[in-house]
Amino acid sequence: MLILAIDSATPVAGVALLNEEKLIKEEFSNYKKTHSETLMLMVDRVLKECECTVGQMDAFAVTTGPGSFTGLRIGLAAVKGLSMATGKPVVAVSTLDTLAHNLCGSNALICPLLDARKQEVYCGFYDVTGTFPRALSENLACSPAEFTTQARDIAAKHNKDRIILLGDGYYPYVEFFQAELGNSLQIPAPHLMLPRAAALGSLGLEKARKGEFEDIFKLRPVYIRLSEAEYRLGRGEL
Amino acid sequence: MKDILILGIETSCDETAAAVVKNGREILSNIINSQINIHSQFGGVVPEVASRKHIENIAVVVDAAFREAGLTYSDIDAVAVTNRPGLIGALLVGLSFAKSFAYALQRPLLAVNHLEGHIYANCLDHSDIELPAICLVVSGGHTSLLYMSSIGEYELIGQTRDDAAGEAFDKVARFLGLGYPGGPAIQKAAEKGKSGKVVLPRVYLDRNDFEFSFSGLKTASMNEWNKLKRKGMADVNDLAAEFQAALVEVLVEKTIQAAAKHKVRSVLMAGGVAANQELRNLMKNRGQELGLAVYYPSLSLCTDNAAMIAGNAYISYIRGDFAPLNVNAYPGLLSL
Numbered sequence: 001m002l003i004l005a006i007d008s009a010t011p012v013a014g015v016a017l018l019n020e021e022k023l024i025k026e027e028f029s030n031y032k033k034t035h036s037e038t039l040m041l042m043v044d045r046v047l048k049e050c051e052c053t054v055g056q057m058d059a060f061a062v063t064t065g066p067g068s069f070t071g072l073r074i075g076l077a078a079v080k081g082l083s084m085a086t087g088k089p090v091v092a093v094s095t096l097d098t099l100a101h102n103l104c105g106s107n108a109l110i111c112p113l114l115d116a117r118k119q120e121v122y123c124g125f126y127d128v129t130g131t132f133p134r135a136l137s138e139n140l141a142c143s144p145a146e147f148t149t150q151a152r153d154i155a156a157k158h159n160k161d162r163i164i165l166l167g168d169g170y171y172p173y174v175e176f177f178q179a180e181l182g183n184s185l186q187i188p189a190p191h192l193m194l195p196r197a198a199a200l201g202s203l204g205l206e207k208a209r210k211g212e213f214e215d216i217f218k219l220r221p222v223y224i225r226l227s228e229a230e231y232r233l234g235r236g237e238l
Numbered sequence: 239m240k241d242i243l244i245l246g247i248e249t250s251c252d253e254t255a256a257a258v259v260k261n262g263r264e265i266l267s268n269i270i271n272s273q274i275n276i277h278s279q280f281g282g283v284v285p286e287v288a289s290r291k292h293i294e295n296i297a298v299v300v301d302a303a304f305r306e307a308g309l310t311y312s313d314i315d316a317v318a319v320t321n322r323p324g325l326i327g328a329l330l331v332g333l334s335f336a337k338s339f340a341y342a343l344q345r346p347l348l349a350v351n352h353l354e355g356h357i358y359a360n361c362l363d364h365s366d367i368e369l370p371a372i373c374l375v376v377s378g379g380h381t382s383l384l385y386m387s388s389i390g391e392y393e394l395i396g397q398t399r400d401d402a403a404g405e406a407f408d409k410v411a412r413f414l415g416l417g418y419p420g421g422p423a424i425q426k427a428a429e430k431g432k433s434g435k436v437v438l439p440r441v442y443l444d445r446n447d448f449e450f451s452f453s454g455l456k457t458a459s460m461n462e463w464n465k466l467k468r469k470g471m472a473d474v475n476d477l478a479a480e481f482q483a484a485l486v487e488v489l490v491e492k493t494i495q496a497a498a499k500h501k502v503r504s505v506l507m508a509g510g511v512a513a514n515q516e517l518r519n520l521m522k523n524r525g526q527e528l529g530l531a532v533y534y535p536s537l538s539l540c541t542d543n544a545a546m547i548a549g550n551a552y553i554s555y556i557r558g559d560f561a562p563l564n565v566n567a568y569p570g571l572l573s574l
């Protein structure tokens with residue numbers, strides 16, 4: 001089984017090609033250019049270098065959120081186009097599951113965080129002692145303070161003495177997290193900090209094996225948040 | 239020569255649209271998923287909401303365009319998509335889909351300027367347009383006069399300094415409580431009223447150039463409306479009629495002047511506001527008086543659609559002017 005994984009949920013763009021047992025090629029970019037310019041070139045390079053075509057893929061994997069609204073839509077639109085043209089199915093994976101999978105095997109509480117702006121983070125809480133990450137709560141958007149409170153509670157409940165934070169939501173609040181979580185806080189090495197298309201691909205393979213495919217005519221990003229206008233309309237401010 | 243079938247995709251504002259056009263002329267399908275009902279509750283297009291709808295609808299709309307044309311995906315020769323100008327997040331949905339769809343089908347990608355698409359809508363309805371021409375592009379986002387030497391060759395000769403004409407329609411309609419979108423709402427009210435009962439300014443700016451300004455007319459309409467209400471003489475239909483007359487007169491006279499100055503014999507109108515009946519009538523009448531041929535697209539091709547994108551892209555296809563995989567979307571007018 002060949003799977004092509006495409007991630008553009010955050011400032012990182014990533015593309016990986018995997019087969020059942022191994023990662024064949026991965027491209028990762030965390031440098032300036034917009035996904036709209038880089039993503040399809042990355043797809044093309046990965047496939048060409050591995051002497052395959054999109055038509056040979058058995059499935060496409062994509063991070064459906066949370067993340068940058070525009071980034072998520074670029075990835076989803078790309079995967080919808082590939083899937084529709086080739087007739088090959090799509091598997092959808094949470095951006096936070098993908099991040100948590102970077103640390104697969106750790107017995108710490110794994111907390112992937114994405115910068116959600118407006119003084120908030122998108123976050124999740126995971127146990128990764130098994131082969132695949134197990135979410136201990138729903139993915140949510142909250143303030144850094146709400147996050148640390150929850151992280152401490154969940155860590156206590158699951159007997160985890162270490163809390164690992166990763167993802168781009170860590171950087172804007174480094175000092176706050178260090179102050180709040182003290183000695184229990186651990187930060188992974190740089191190559192494990194950000195979403196990796198390879199990790200997306202391995203989670204995607206598992207979903208593909210189980211036949212958990214999406215209907216591309218219905219598939220949409222998981223934004224977690226409403227748009228500002230919908231939020232204000234809901235509060236009767238419009 | 240073999241027939242060339244082009245899939246067009248358009249997501250620059252609040253319509254998710256796809257169409258298949260044969261040889262830049264014959265529309266085989268033209269699917270438009272309008273979000274107007276969603277945006278009307280916000281009183282105008284909300285960019286983030288529009289982008290969210292586009293990503294939900296894009297595959298459905300493209301698939302429907304193939305079904306209506308009775309074609310399978312691999313029957314097409316190229317994929318065309320609007321990449322400027324428009325709402326950036328909205329454009330990126332269509333562009334990203336078009337890129338990967340074309341890539342997977344191994345077909346060339348064609349990037350189309352939305353305004354050129356609007357102008358090309360005239361060529362879908364009329365095959366005998368004499369060029370050069372003066373084009374008036376009027377919509378919710380644009381009010382521009384262009385000199386068109388041939389299809390694909392445009393020179394911008396004037397545009398609005400503030401609101402676009404369609405924007406002025408929307409804002410005044412909202413203020414008058416006529417609803418959204420403003421163009422059709424004001425036209426409907428104006429039919430029941432009479433212009434000239436209240437007097438609003440015709441804002442020409444410099445008579446010798448082709449710049450527009452509508453914010454003054456908008457403010458004058460609002461002031462006049464408040465004054466009439468205080469006097470208990472407010473008739474919304476009369477005010478709508480006068481507002482429409484004032485706006486249309488300036489559009490028509492500037493266009494006619496531009497045609498005279500550039501010595502052309504054809505005038506083309508394009509964009510959502512070109513669906514306005516008063517504008518169509520006055521332009522046609524003034525054109526007739528002066529021996530100008532006046533063209534406008536059929537009503538369904540005035541508003542945003544993908545047939546105009548697929549049609550316009552045929553010109554690039556013939557020239558071999560294909561877009562690379564890293565082509566980006568741009569919110570503004572680069573050049574035209």
Ligand SMILES: [Zn+2]
Nearest residue numbers: 356377509542
């Ligand atoms: Zn338009």
